[in-house]
Amino acid sequence: MLLRxxxxxxxxxxxxxxxxxxxxxVGLALMYSAFWPSVNSPAMADALAAYPAGVLDALNxxxxxxxxxxxxxxxxxxxxxxxxxxxxxxxxxxxxxGDEDAGTIDLVLAHPVSRPRLALQRxxxxxxxxxxxxxxxxxxxxxxxxxxxLGDVPVSGFLAMNLQLALFGAVFGTLAFAIGAAxxxxxxxxxxxxxVAVLGYLANSVFPQLTALExxxxxxxxxxxxxxxxxxxxxxxxxxxxxxATTAVLAVAGTAxxxxxxxxx
Amino acid sequence: MAESAISTExxxxxxxxxxxxxxxxxxxxKTGEVYGYLGPNGAxxxxxxxxxxxxxxxxxxxxxxxxxxxxxxxVALRRRLGYLAGDFVVDGRQTSRQLLxxxxxxxxxxxxxxxxxxxxxxxxxxxxxxxxxxKGNRQKAGLVQAFMHEPELLxxxxxxxxxxxxxxxxxVHLVREAKRRGATVFMSSHVxxxxxxxADRVGIIRDGRLVTVxxxxxxxxxxxxxxxITFGGIVDPEAFVQLPGFTDVTVTGATLxxxxxxxxxxxxxxxxxxxxxxxxxxxxxxxxxFFHYYAGENGRVAA
Numbered sequence: 342m343l344l345r346x347x348x349x350x351x352x353x354x355x356x357x358x359x360x361x362x363x364x365x366x367v368g369l370a371l372m373y374s375a376f377w378p379s380v381n382s383p384a385m386a387d388a389l390a391a392y393p394a395g396v397l398d399a400l401n402x403x404x405x406x407x408x409x410x411x412x413x414x415x416x417x418x419x420x421x422x423x424x425x426x427x428x429x430x431x432x433x434x435x436x437x438x439g440d441e442d443a444g445t446i447d448l449v450l451a452h453p454v455s456r457p458r459l460a461l462q463r464x465x466x467x468x469x470x471x472x473x474x475x476x477x478x479x480x481x482x483x484x485x486x487x488x489x490x491l492g493d494v495p496v497s498g499f500l501a502m503n504l505q506l507a508l509f510g511a512v513f514g515t516l517a518f519a520i521g522a523a524x525x526x527x528x529x530x531x532x533x534x535x536x537v538a539v540l541g542y543l544a545n546s547v548f549p550q551l552t553a554l555e556x557x558x559x560x561x562x563x564x565x566x567x568x569x570x571x572x573x574x575x576x577x578x579x580x581x582x583x584x585x586a587t588t589a590v591l592a593v594a595g596t597a598x599x600x601x602x603x604x605x606x
Numbered sequence: 607m608a609e610s611a612i613s614t615e616x617x618x619x620x621x622x623x624x625x626x627x628x629x630x631x632x633x634x635x636k637t638g639e640v641y642g643y644l645g646p647n648g649a650x651x652x653x654x655x656x657x658x659x660x661x662x663x664x665x666x667x668x669x670x671x672x673x674x675x676x677x678x679x680x681v682a683l684r685r686r687l688g689y690l691a692g693d694f695v696v697d698g699r700q701t702s703r704q705l706l707x708x709x710x711x712x713x714x715x716x717x718x719x720x721x722x723x724x725x726x727x728x729x730x731x732x733x734x735x736x737x738x739x740x741k742g743n744r745q746k747a748g749l750v751q752a753f754m755h756e757p758e759l760l761x762x763x764x765x766x767x768x769x770x771x772x773x774x775x776x777x778v779h780l781v782r783e784a785k786r787r788g789a790t791v792f793m794s795s796h797v798x799x800x801x802x803x804x805a806d807r808v809g810i811i812r813d814g815r816l817v818t819v820x821x822x823x824x825x826x827x828x829x830x831x832x833x834x835i836t837f838g839g840i841v842d843p844e845a846f847v848q849l850p851g852f853t854d855v856t857v858t859g860a861t862l863x864x865x866x867x868x869x870x871x872x873x874x875x876x877x878x879x880x881x882x883x884x885x886x887x888x889x890x891x892x893x894x895x896f897f898h899y900y901a902g903e904n905g906r907v908a909a
Contacts, residue, residue, distance in 0.1 A: 448709075451661070451684060453684045454684075604661045606656065
C-alpha cells in the first residue's frame with residue numbers, strides 16, 4: 342500500500358512526475374545515442390578537428406570519434422546530467438522546503454512522525470526516484486547498443502556510467518534537500534543548488550584550462566561523475582566514494598539542522 | 607493520568623525580528639475540560655499551539671502536555687493528540703479518502719469504517735480530489751482527521767472559522783462527544799461565539815500573556831451586550847438610567863438603547879412595566895470582553 346508511511350507516500354506523490362522525467366531523460370539519451378551512426382563519419386571527424394580543443398573540452402566533448410567518447414561527451418557528458426541535476430534539485434528542494442512553503446508540513450508533523458524520520462524518508466523517496474530513472478536508462482540503452490552501433494562499449498561500462506550518474510543525481514538531490522531542510526526556503530534550495538551545479542560544471546570543463554585552476558576539477562561533482570571514463574574503464578571508485586560521502590554528509594547535516602529549527606508558519 | 611492536560615510555566619517565545627511571541631505564559635488546562643483559548647489576532651495563540659506540537663521551540667520556560675515534553679517525547683505525545691488548523695491546507699492532488707488513509711497510517715492505522723462514518727455524518731464526499739472541494743468541505747476532511755482516532759487531547763486552532771452553521775453545529779457535537787468520553791479539548795479562537803457553546807473555561811491571551819481565566823458563565827456575566835428594546839409607547843428614560851450595569855442609555859421615541867453587563871433581570875423587570883414590542887440583546891462581543899479586562903481592573907489580571 343503506497344499510503345503506508347512517509348517514504349511510500351513520497352513515491353505515490355511522484356506517480357505522475359516520475360514517469361514524465363524518466364521518459365524525458367531516457368528519451369533524450371536514446372535520441373542522441375541513435376545519432377551516433379550518422380555522426381561516426383570521416384566528414385564529421387574532419388569538422389570536429391576544426392574546433393579548438395578548449396571549446397570541445399568546455400562541452401565535455403573530448404573525443405567524439407569513438408563510441409565511448411561520443412556517449413561520454415554528448416549523452417552522458419552534457420544533456421543527461423543537466424536533466425538529471427534539474428530533476429533531482431527540484432525533487433530535493435520539494436521534499437522538505439516545498440512542503441513547508443506550501444504550509445502542508447505542519448499537519449504531518451502534528452502526527453507521530455519525528456523530524457528525522459520525515460526528512461530521511463522523503464529524501465529516500467527522491468533517491469529512489471533517481472534509481473528508477475537510471476535503472477530504466479540502463480535497461481533501454483544496454484539492449485539497444487547494438488542497433489545504435491555502440492557495441493564497442495562494454496555492458497559493464499554502461500552499468501558503471503549509470504551507477505555514477507545515479508550518484509551524481511543523489512549528490513544534487515541531497516544538496517537541495519539539505520539546504521531546503523536547513524532554511525525552509527525552496528527558493529534558496531533551488532538557487533544555491535543550481536549555482537553549485539553550474540560551478541561544478543565549470544570547475545570540471547572550463548576552469549582547468551588555466552593551469553592555476555586545475556585543482557578545481559578535483560572538487561567538482563562532474564569530475565567525480567565523469568572522471569576516469571567509466572564507460573571505458575568501469576566503476577571509478579574515487580569518484581564513487583566522493584559522491585557517496587558527500588551525499589551522506591549532506592543527508593546527515595540537513596536532517597540535523599531540520600530537527601533543531603523552528604518551522605515557518 | 608496527569609492532573610493537567612496542558613501546563614506551561616513562564617513560557618516565552620521571542621522571534622528574531624523583535625515581533626511578538628509569548629511573554630511569560632502560565633497556562634493550566636485540566637484533564638477532561640474544554641478550554642477556549644481566546645485572543646485577538648497576533649496575541650500568541652498560534653505560537654502557543656505550535657509549541658505544544660513541537661513545530662517551534664520556546665525561547666525559555668517549561669511546557670508539559672499529557673505529562674510529556676513536546677520536544678523530547680514528541681512522537682509518543684503526538685500519538686495521543688488530534689490537531690486541526692483553521693486553514694486546513696493539504697496537497698490537493700489526492701482524494702480525502704487517500705489523505706485520511708495516509709494520516710491514519712501515520713498513527714498506526716485507523717479503521718476505514720470509522721473514517722466513512724465520520725465522513726457520512728459531516729456529508730463529506732471522500733472520493734473527490736481535495737482541490738475540487740470548497741473551503742467548508744476541506745475543513746470537514748480536517749475535522750475527520752482530528753477526531754477519527756479518538757485522541758486524548760484535541761488541539762484546535764480556530765477550527766470553525768468560515769464554516770456554515772450546519773458544520774458548526776456538527777463541530778459542537780463532536781467536541782461534546784469527545785468531552786463525554788473523557789478527552790481534553792484545547793480550542794483557540796478570536797471570536798467568543800466559536801467557543802462559548804462548548805467551553806467550560808476560557809483563557810484570554812493578549813500580547814503573549816494570559817490576561818484572565820474564567821468559566822464561560824462568569825465571562826458572560828461580565829460581558830457587555832448592546833440591548834435595544836422597542837416599546838409600544840413613549841418611555842421614561844429615568845427608570846432605566848439607574849439600573850445597575852446598564853450604561854450609555856439613549857431613548858429615541860419608543861426605542862431604548864443601552865449597554866448591559868451582568869444580569870438581565872433588573873432590566874427586564876423595569877421594561878415589563880411597559881408594553882414591549884421587540885427586544886434585541888446582542889451576543890457578547892469579544893472585543894467588549896477585552897475592553898472589560900483592560901479598562902482598569904488590574905486586580906483581575908491573573909493566571
